[in-house]
Amino acid sequence: MDIRSQVAMVFHLDKCIGCHxxxxxxxxVWTDRKGADYMWWNNVETKPGTGYPTQWENQQExxxxxxxxxxxxxxxxxxxxxxxxxxxxxPSMPTMDEYYEPWTYRYEDLFTGPEQDDQPxxxxxxxVTGEYIDIESGPNWDDDLGGSxxxxxxxxxxxxxxxxxxxxxxxxxxxxMFYLPRIxxxxxxxxxxxxxxxxxxxxxxxxxIVLVNQNVCKGxxxxxxxxxxxxxxxxxxxxxxxxxxxxxxxxxxxxxPACFHSCVGRIRYMGVLLYDADKIEAAGLKSDxxxxxxxxxxxxxxxxxxxxxxxxKNGISDQVLKAARNSPVYQFVKEWGLALAPHPEYRTFPSLxxxxxxxxxxxxxxxxxxxxxxxxxxxxxxxxQARLPMxxxxxxxxxxxxxxxxxxxxxxxxxxxxxxxxTVGDVDMTLALAGLRAAxxxxxxxxxxxxxxxxxxFEQRFVIPPSHREQAxxxxxxxxxxxxxxxxxxxxxxxxxx
Amino acid sequence: xxxxxxxxxxxxxxLMSLLxxxxxxxxxxxxxxxxxxxxxxxxxxRKVGPDLKGLGQRRPxxxxxxxxxxxxxxxxxxxxxxxxxxxxxxxxxxxxxGVTTAEALALLKLIDDTTAAGRTLGxxxxxxxxxxxxxxxxxxxxxxxxxxxxxxxxxLSCHSAQGLRGFGGGxxxxxxxxxxxKLGIGLVSAIENPAFPTMQGVFQKTPITxxxxxxxxxxxxxxxxQPPARTDMVFPVLGIVGLISGMLLSGHLGRRRLRGVRRxxxxxx
Numbered sequence: 001m002d003i004r005s006q007v008a009m010v011f012h013l014d015k016c017i018g019c020h021x022x023x024x025x026x027x028x029v030w031t032d033r034k035g036a037d038y039m040w041w042n043n044v045e046t047k048p049g050t051g052y053p054t055q056w057e058n059q060q061e062x063x064x065x066x067x068x069x070x071x072x073x074x075x076x077x078x079x080x081x082x083x084x085x086x087x088x089x090x091p092s093m094p095t096m097d098e099y100y101e102p103w104t105y106r107y108e109d110l111f112t113g114p115e116q117d118d119q120p121x122x123x124x125x126x127x128v129t130g131e132y133i134d135i136e137s138g139p140n141w142d143d144d145l146g147g148s149x150x151x152x153x154x155x156x157x158x159x160x161x162x163x164x165x166x167x168x169x170x171x172x173x174x175x176x177m178f179y180l181p182r183i184x185x186x187x188x189x190x191x192x193x194x195x196x197x198x199x200x201x202x203x204x205x206x207x208x209i210v211l212v213n214q215n216v217c218k219g220x221x222x223x224x225x226x227x228x229x230x231x232x233x234x235x236x237x238x239x240x241x242x243x244x245x246x247x248x249x250x251x252x253x254x255x256x257p258a259c260f261h262s263c264v265g266r267i268r269y270m271g272v273l274l275y276d277a278d279k280i281e282a283a284g285l286k287s288d289x290x291x292x293x294x295x296x297x298x299x300x301x302x303x304x305x306x307x308x309x310x311x312x313k314n315g316i317s318d319q320v321l322k323a324a325r326n327s328p329v330y331q332f333v334k335e336w337g338l339a340l341a342p343h344p345e346y347r348t349f350p351s352l353x354x355x356x357x358x359x360x361x362x363x364x365x366x367x368x369x370x371x372x373x374x375x376x377x378x379x380x381x382x383x384x385q386a387r388l389p390m391x392x393x394x395x396x397x398x399x400x401x402x403x404x405x406x407x408x409x410x411x412x413x414x415x416x417x418x419x420x421x422x423t424v425g426d427v428d429m430t431l432a433l434a435g436l437r438a439a440x441x442x443x444x445x446x447x448x449x450x451x452x453x454x455x456x457x458f459e460q461r462f463v464i465p466p467s468h469r470e471q472a473x474x475x476x477x478x479x480x481x482x483x484x485x486x487x488x489x490x491x492x493x494x495x496x497x498x
Numbered sequence: 499x500x501x502x503x504x505x506x507x508x509x510x511x512x513l514m515s516l517l518x519x520x521x522x523x524x525x526x527x528x529x530x531x532x533x534x535x536x537x538x539x540x541x542x543x544r545k546v547g548p549d550l551k552g553l554g555q556r557r558p559x560x561x562x563x564x565x566x567x568x569x570x571x572x573x574x575x576x577x578x579x580x581x582x583x584x585x586x587x588x589x590x591x592x593x594x595x596g597v598t599t600a601e602a603l604a605l606l607k608l609i610d611d612t613t614a615a616g617r618t619l620g621x622x623x624x625x626x627x628x629x630x631x632x633x634x635x636x637x638x639x640x641x642x643x644x645x646x647x648x649x650x651x652x653x654l655s656c657h658s659a660q661g662l663r664g665f666g667g668g669x670x671x672x673x674x675x676x677x678x679x680k681l682g683i684g685l686v687s688a689i690e691n692p693a694f695p696t697m698q699g700v701f702q703k704t705p706i707t708x709x710x711x712x713x714x715x716x717x718x719x720x721x722x723x724q725p726p727a728r729t730d731m732v733f734p735v736l737g738i739v740g741l742i743s744g745m746l747l748s749g750h751l752g753r754r755r756l757r758g759v760r761r762x763x764x765x766x767x
Binding site for chain 1: 752754756
């Protein structure tokens, strides 16, 4: 047993309103720089849709993540023997066409345009070339199913659906969509780290945040191809790769990352997960059907004395263990089984989990009078008749397995029905309780889920352990080194002369 | 201002003042090896030109100095001694080497000193007729199949000649097929003590023996009647074919590369 701590996340999709505040917060803090302007470390996608970069889930083309080959876990992209062969030209990277060509507008035309009959306009110009461009795509071009014949139809997760189901998703009366905000998953078994020839990407020991060392990165871009979520980006100005750093300067000071903090729908939860690093390889070798369970088995119970002993042996502090016991992520993922990792079949074991979004509430209206629902199934359409086919969600969150998705959806629907019976009173309480039991949920658990979902405070959503950065720094440098000295000095000496 | 430079300069000037005598003698020998030794020896016998041993006793120094500086003026000017020497050496004219008066006097002093000391400089030409074995040996040396005793690079590294197989020889130096006709009887000594600056740089530290030079000379003489090697098309054609096949191969190896995702969706959509 080798217990490590991981700062993990849950995104509650049922609460996401698709406002892109997270993306803008991240952009303002981190990627508003030359060479980084096309990057969206945080982006919000409309699903079904092709996302950003276009069809990032299409691993036939992009070759991200891990595969089991000859009983071993291997990168889909390359092998130890083959990686040198393609090191100077990576054939599987998304191009600018798949991301989008960043652009701005020539605003000075508004002031310097000649006198004429029409208002002057600011024409779009490329931020790469500075020339006029005809904008063809953007990071959320298919937002709210915009351009769906091109994008929604080509969602990779629609593979398992019948032609009828696909047509239903495209017709205006029955179409359905939900939002999928995405950041780096800070995986437990990151493919980008494994693929880096320079050893520039590393997973931090204390909190599992995956970072690119900008001084070591040589710009080989194997990480860009290897990450199945396409969340490592190449900065074309500095020639180095960059990625979401989970706002570690904020996390180290006990604050939630910018995208979490700014979230309007309060869909984001952050907490510590303990996991057993010894089990990762065995879990990765499991078949698709067992992957969700194997992933949950990796996560260790912070109340188990054996786990605690191993954690202490690995230098995990009491305060981190305390945070792990209060972790909202542990509750959503492990105790309640509501949150699911995106695409477990990539075998990277993400530390970001999603609570799937429910379908619309349905009940019948006759002669202008809404009829009281008489069963759990009547408030929500039964799962088999849900607008969004279970097979689609299974492809997204269950490695093709419907069971874990159905379990989560059923439980959430049962809780909503039970709560409605309590507060509105138009559902029979016995039916609601029977529904809870059928969904493997007790009233106590239902209440806890309801509270953490709807009435959660800031401190309940973000349980961030103190990282004792000041102690860690003392190992490397003397914090009193510049005490009493004037000015701040230089972290890196400026270069002078020739 | 330069506290450390001034004493150093003084020391250097003192050392320099000690040098000139020794330096001049060394300079003369270096120049002799460079400019004279392909045709002359001192005390080792005749080569292309006469053995210079005892030159000071045979001729007055001022005549010798004039001849060294400008042989053509004496040879063409009807000087009787020069005319008789020309006859004696089968009409082989000494070229004008652009030697200055000071250098000529230094060379004459070197000849006198060497004669007086009983030393020899240079080796005499081998005068036996070339056998088939010599020609074959020369070819082997030319091609580098046999190494020069001193470890010098083979002729093939820089020169080509008629009748070489494969890619031919190097292109740095000229084709040597007609070298025998051009250099005449000076060929062998030109190989042994080359007067060409590029070759001197290469062979100064790894000199070729007289026997080896004779063999290579015999080989070059044996092929001199053949026309010079044609510039063959093998190399450029092979280059173009190689380039095209290399591009085809890399295109084939990368046939399953990513050719764009969104663009393909647009075509389908």
